[in-house]
Amino acid sequence: MKGFAPNIPIAHKAERPFPNKEILWGSQGGGQTCFPTSTAAYERKYSADPVPLQKFGNAVSGAQERVWIVDEYLLMPDSGKPAKRIEQILTWLPLWFAASDIRLLTKHHQEVDEDELKKFQQRAQAINNQAVRREKECRIELRMHLTRDCDFVHDRFAIIDDELWHFGGTVGGFHSRVSAASRGWRAADHGAISFFEEIWNAGERK
Template structure:
């Protein structure tokens, strides 16, 4: 005779449990009724979707991500092949949207893994200027922005299809552009341990190979 154990009494394996200090959540970067950037806790309604799409790329972003960048204390690691792509139809770029957050963040270890898209050279130059400004008096920050470019077809390293960000010890997973700047319906999840999910190991593996290959 078999005994059925209620699902509620089955212990979840320790390795599968989310760490107690992280709470995974899902949100949709959008616009509120005043056309200000907002993170929805649900799919956008039809009117919200149309308003966001009409605004265009880089006209809205994730407020939660902007705040997380500004409050970061250790690191900001981003993987997005289209992160620094400049689209002639867009009114801004990734650097222009997030310049203020990058200029004020406490994180000193900022690394970007990107693809060689149109406009990325200009944004890299702007990031270098920001880095130099923070290192000069009166701030004299020990602030570094490092960038590795994956050249498709010329490197055995392949960028992931998805986009990711590691802010301090938290993993963010993006349905579209890092930062939630894309104008189509997309969502992100956050609240995952970057160490326990293997995100840190994955990022550093890509980073080491790209850095060694560029020497």
């Protein structure tokens, strides 16, 4: 019959290969797969600008669904102002960012200015404005009850889509001292998703 387009089957979304398990150490070169030398470690420790892990930043930027982070010091650098740390985190969220569910669970710091925190909502709006036909609206949520309503979390974690990252220092590899991050774990296999949701919602019970 004329006037009707033929039925074209829609291909299923291609499943991306899951990352291999990997351990990374912070370095001024953006991260490395082995311990740094003592010379390199001292150079980083006394650097005014420790370089974050490039692989983590790239993983966040390439997220398709979610980015969930648990880190009480996510917004607080070893030295300097929180404003710079927030700007660094925002570089992980470019205007072409595809993921829609971004949740940052940290703790309250008096040094973090409210105007700086507004930049997260401004970035979410800019992302949504960039692609008005997004399947889901990008939402960046920030909660600061980590040590107030659930004071039992020591390590730092991130879930990017279905991948679990574990950090010995600040999420993203900002820490100036020798610390490592591991990746390549399926979050659901280790109860990470349900654990995060439980501690994320802990602040709502008040």
